[in-house]
Amino acid sequence: MAKSQTIRTAPMDLFAIDSLLDDEERAIRDTVRRYCDEKIRPRIAGWFEEARIPARELAEELGSLGLLGMHLQGYGCAGTSATAYGLACLELEAADSGIRSLVSVQGSLAMYAIHRFGSEGQKEEWLPRMGAGHAIGCFGLTEPDFGSDPGGMRTRAVQDGDDWVLTGTKMWITNGSVSDVAIVWARTGDGMRGFVVPTDTPGFSATEIKHKMSLRASVSSELVLQDVRLPGTALLPEAKGLSAPLACLSEARFGIVFGALGAARDCLETAIAYAQTRQVFDKPLAAYQLTQAKLADMTIELGKGMLLAIHLGRIKDAGKIRNEQVSLGKLNNAREAIAIARECRTILGANGITLEYPIIRHANNLESVLTYEGTSEVHQLVIGQAVTGESAFR
Numbered sequence: 001m002a003k004s005q006t007i008r009t010a011p012m013d014l015f016a017i018d019s020l021l022d023d024e025e026r027a028i029r030d031t032v033r034r035y036c037d038e039k040i041r042p043r044i045a046g047w048f049e050e051a052r053i054p055a056r057e058l059a060e061e062l063g064s065l066g067l068l069g070m071h072l073q074g075y076g077c078a079g080t081s082a083t084a085y086g087l088a089c090l091e092l093e094a095a096d097s098g099i100r101s102l103v104s105v106q107g108s109l110a111m112y113a114i115h116r117f118g119s120e121g122q123k124e125e126w127l128p129r130m131g132a133g134h135a136i137g138c139f140g141l142t143e144p145d146f147g148s149d150p151g152g153m154r155t156r157a158v159q160d161g162d163d164w165v166l167t168g169t170k171m172w173i174t175n176g177s178v179s180d181v182a183i184v185w186a187r188t189g190d191g192m193r194g195f196v197v198p199t200d201t202p203g204f205s206a207t208e209i210k211h212k213m214s215l216r217a218s219v220s221s222e223l224v225l226q227d228v229r230l231p232g233t234a235l236l237p238e239a240k241g242l243s244a245p246l247a248c249l250s251e252a253r254f255g256i257v258f259g260a261l262g263a264a265r266d267c268l269e270t271a272i273a274y275a276q277t278r279q280v281f282d283k284p285l286a287a288y289q290l291t292q293a294k295l296a297d298m299t300i301e302l303g304k305g306m307l308l309a310i311h312l313g314r315i316k317d318a319g320k321i322r323n324e325q326v327s328l329g330k331l332n333n334a335r336e337a338i339a340i341a342r343e344c345r346t347i348l349g350a351n352g353i354t355l356e357y358p359i360i361r362h363a364n365n366l367e368s369v370l371t372y373e374g375t376s377e378v379h380q381l382v383i384g385q386a387v388t389g390e391s392a393f394r
């Protein structure tokens with residue numbers, strides 16, 4: 001009797017994820033996946049190893065695909081749904097978290113800050129160029145001594161006639177040393193305010209942070225502002241207080257809710273394919289119950305994370321999302337993604353630690369994803385506060 005043959009189902013297909021998406025969302029997802037397959041995947045391990053990224057070239061390509069600030073309306077931006085933006089983030093991060101970071105910081109932090117809080121002049125000057133990828137932006141909130149608690153920042157902006165003079169240091173700023181414009185948050189006599197700082201302004205400098213073992217295909221920089229004199233028009237008029245940068249972070253976190261799952265999916269698909277061909281003790285690794293238990297558990301977490309992401313996407317598209325809900329998604333999906341990456345690494349044995357396979361690269365990248373845009377602990381505190389009514393931040 002012929003042995004029965006089972007047809008393999010991809011993890012996401014087991015959850016019938018496609019049935020939850022509309023035609024436009026599927027088309028955007030497929031376009032980004034094709035772009036990554038053709039342009040990013042063949043080169044990414046090399047960039048990671050050499051700790052470099054052709055940011056300008058990529059920004060132009062990503063801009064021509066309409067992926068920069070894609071969920072913003074007007075000023076040359078594509079104006080897609082938030083869910084479509086999330087799906088794009090997922091495909092970009094399936095290639096590498098560094099590529100998704102470039103897009104998140106450009107669209108959800110720098111462009112969003114200008115779009116939501118900027119003057120008409122600022123929007124017209126920067127958004128079309130940034131959306132096209134002709135100009136790169138960064139977002140300077142974190143300082144050497146203030147990450148989770150940005151309200152303690154020391155960077156100051158002092159008014160001098162019509163001008164503002166900025167002094168301070170920002171740390172860990174993605175895209176920092178390849179940027180044309182920095183959104184810089186500073187303490188003023190009127191609380192925290194945001195400034196649009198062209199990076200060629202005298203007194204502004206950016207130095208790349210070296211020796212990272214995570215997000216190596218991404219530029220992280222220290223920004224130094226030494227008496228940077230800006231005209232009054234550099235102030236983001238509508239950004240008043242800490243809630244303004246936090247609103248930007250919530251936008252970027254939403255992209256991570258989807259993005260982290262891309263890295264996890266790539267790890268899981270790699271591990272499944274590897275387990276099917278790797279022979280141990282005379283049969284494929286995939287045919288052992290222990291391996292199948294790992295793969296089944298990871299498939300479930302990946303699918304649950306995706307259902308959560310799409311659910312949050314729909315709430316966001318209805319204009320009803322709360323910051324605590326974004327925290328739920330960011331915490332769960334980043335945490336599960338790194339757990340999946342580490343488990344997949346075990347399936348590849350020694351091969352799991354080389355750049356021949358994407359898993360260790362994703363696992364290392366996800367260490368940053370777990371930390372930036374609010375650490376896991378910070379999101380636990382946000383959720384804890386939501387369900388208890390008690391703030392435990394201090």
Ligand SMILES: Cc1cc2nc3c(=O)[nH]c(=O)nc-3n(C[C@H](O)[C@H](O)[C@H](O)COP(=O)(O)OP(=O)(O)OC[C@H]3O[C@@H](n4cnc5c(N)ncnc54)[C@H](O)[C@@H]3O)c2cc1C
Binds near residue numbers: 173215368
């Ligand atoms: C690759 C990379 C890119 C980044 N890009 C940017 C960027 O573009 N722009 C930007 O502004 N920043 C950026 N960051 C900075 C990032 O947002 C911060 O690293 C993050 O907010 C954490 O701050 P910290 O590193 O200072 O850690 P800390 O705030 O010093 O935290 C250290 C530990 O203490 C925990 N902790 C903090 N507060 C509490 C508490 N109340 N209770 C219990 N535990 C607590 C944290 O969860 C963490 O485990 C980036 C970081 C990385 C790694």
